[in-house]
Amino acid sequence: MFENLLEMQERGVRDRARGRSLDDNPMSKPDVLPITDFQEWYSMFDAWRFGWSIEDAMAGHIDMPRDGRASARAYTRTV
Numbered sequence: 001m002f003e004n005l006l007e008m009q010e011r012g013v014r015d016r017a018r019g020r021s022l023d024d025n026p027m028s029k030p031d032v033l034p035i036t037d038f039q040e041w042y043s044m045f046d047a048w049r050f051g052w053s054i055e056d057a058m059a060g061h062i063d064m065p066r067d068g069r070a071s072a073r074a075y076t077r078t079v
Helices: 002-017 038-058
Strands: none
Touching: 002 038
């Protein structure tokens, strides 16, 4: 199970690097992956989301507006 969680985290990182959104979590499509054990499903769902979030933060996507320009908030400094 632990290896599966790490693989799902890595998949989340790769998916974010490829420009996919949080809505693209493969575990959010129960018709593709039927849910048989809720706890295991949620662990996999959360592992993908965690990997996605790590890549999002590392790449600085959080402050990037949709039009691709840097936001004013990215240049302001709080004192």
